[in-house]
Amino acid sequence: MWAGKKILLGITGGIAAYKSIHLARLFVKAGAEVQVVLTPSARDFVTPLSLSALTGRPVYTDTFEPESGQWNNHVELGLWADVMVIAPATANTLSKMANGLCDNLLLATYLSARCPIFFAPAMDLDMYAHPAVQQNIARLQSFGNYLIDAEVGPLASGLEGKGRMAEPEHIFQHIEQFFAAKSSLAKKKVLINGGPTYEYIDPVRFIGNHSSGDTAVFLAWEAHKRGAEVTLVLGPTRYKNDIFPFTVKHVTSALEMLDVFLPLSADSDIVICSAAVADYRPKVTFQQKIKKNEQNLLIELEKNPDILATLGKRKKENQVLIGFALETENQIENARKKLINKNVDAIVLNSPSQATGFSTPTNQVSVLFKDGTTATSQLVLKEKLASWLWDMFLKSLHL
Ligand code: C5P
Numbered sequence: 001m002w003a004g005k006k007i008l009l010g011i012t013g014g015i016a017a018y019k020s021i022h023l024a025r026l027f028v029k030a031g032a033e034v035q036v037v038l039t040p041s042a043r044d045f046v047t048p049l050s051l052s053a054l055t056g057r058p059v060y061t062d063t064f065e066p067e068s069g070q071w072n073n074h075v076e077l078g079l080w081a082d083v084m085v086i087a088p089a090t091a092n093t094l095s096k097m098a099n100g101l102c103d104n105l106l107l108a109t110y111l112s113a114r115c116p117i118f119f120a121p122a123m124d125l126d127m128y129a130h131p132a133v134q135q136n137i138a139r140l141q142s143f144g145n146y147l148i149d150a151e152v153g154p155l156a157s158g159l160e161g162k163g164r165m166a167e168p169e170h171i172f173q174h175i176e177q178f179f180a181a182k183s184s185l186a187k188k189k190v191l192i193n194g195g196p197t198y199e200y201i202d203p204v205r206f207i208g209n210h211s212s213g214d215t216a217v218f219l220a221w222e223a224h225k226r227g228a229e230v231t232l233v234l235g236p237t238r239y240k241n242d243i244f245p246f247t248v249k250h251v252t253s254a255l256e257m258l259d260v261f262l263p264l265s266a267d268s269d270i271v272i273c274s275a276a277v278a279d280y281r282p283k284v285t286f287q288q289k290i291k292k293n294e295q296n297l298l299i300e301l302e303k304n305p306d307i308l309a310t311l312g313k314r315k316k317e318n319q320v321l322i323g324f325a326l327e328t329e330n331q332i333e334n335a336r337k338k339l340i341n342k343n344v345d346a347i348v349l350n351s352p353s354q355a356t357g358f359s360t361p362t363n364q365v366s367v368l369f370k371d372g373t374t375a376t377s378q379l380v381l382k383e384k385l386a387s388w389l390w391d392m393f394l395k396s397l398h399l
Helices: 017-030 040-044 048-055 074-080 091-099 105-112 125-129 131-142 168-183 214-225 254-265 307-314 331-341 382-396
Strands: 006-011 033-038 083-089 117-121 151-154 160-164 189-194 199-202 205-207 229-234 247-250 270-273 280-282 301-303 320-326 346-350 365-369 374-376
Touching: 006 017, 006 074, 006 105, 017 033, 017 048, 017 083, 017 168, 033 040, 033 048, 033 074, 033 105, 074 105, 083 091, 083 105, 083 168, 091 105, 091 117, 091 131, 117 131, 117 168, 125 131, 125 160, 189 214, 189 254, 199 280, 205 280, 214 229, 214 270, 214 382, 229 254, 254 307, 270 307, 307 320, 320 331, 331 346, 331 365, 346 382, 365 382
Parallel strands: 006 033, 006 083, 083 117, 189 229, 189 270, 229 247, 270 320, 320 346
Antiparallel strands: 151 160, 199 205, 280 301, 346 365, 365 374
């Protein structure tokens, strides 16, 4: 897994910098190529010579090296790397990263890097706990950078608490887990549907539901991060104008969703139906807005096709099909019936409550597998749930 991986190791000026020599060694020993970039003050703690001897590459500090006349191209460095790891990341560098400041090569490289970025803060405990530092860390996380949290123990100041840079072995494991997860769905074609469907009664009224589509979007993101080729088919949601790094098709009604979804499913390895498809549609859609009058209005509804059940009937031997179920009574029993009747490999069961279900940011689910096993998640943000669900699918369905 490590062979040929390109690691850009950024070292900033903190006492923990000496541990980064060991970190560089761990990466090299595993088979990775390591390019070190030091901030000017990191040179007070570690020498470029020991790092270049270990990595077999020159160590860069400045954009321009006056002695050799060499220009170190930060854009090239940022494009070269598979991941960038900034360890230790001092309070000073964290603040600059969070605010787009760019007064050294490491920061210029950080700003131009397109690869995933990990940062391992190291500082005194009170500095670490300061709201300014915590806000900077949260800001970096909101940019999609990955925090490798500081650890608790004796600090250079003589105090004891949280602020030590994570041990090199722990940083190494973090990156290893990231690479492992990233490749777990490599070369798999994943097809997901999500959101509600709208069944129009007339040009302005429809039958619909409150499904946000969030779970489907997070499942798609997570599959993409793990290396899958993803297609997401979404009913009407707030994601209409969002740009995603995978294919997204927008549909409105159940019939449209079926039309788009069915052909795509033919050559998909894993299909997940999380859409809250309307079970019925009006038999007639009026061309003009229905006028009110003195009488009651009867709208005749006809049954929509069940997309999941249709796919279950056509399921190929090596294809994995996963459905969702929202139950209010006899939940496990009803979900298991669905699992069998619709011929699916797993059913994700959720129950509507204040904290779970349709339009909440959190959810708690149970997954029922064909082999009779069940797994239950914690109540977590839907983003985290998506990662948990993929871990479960991979483990229990032997993907
Ligand atoms: O039978 P029930 O609607 O409870 O089953 C829910 C599962 O079936 C979900 O995975 C949902 O996406 C799917 N479904 C479907 N087409 C329908 C209704 C539900 O694909 N018309």
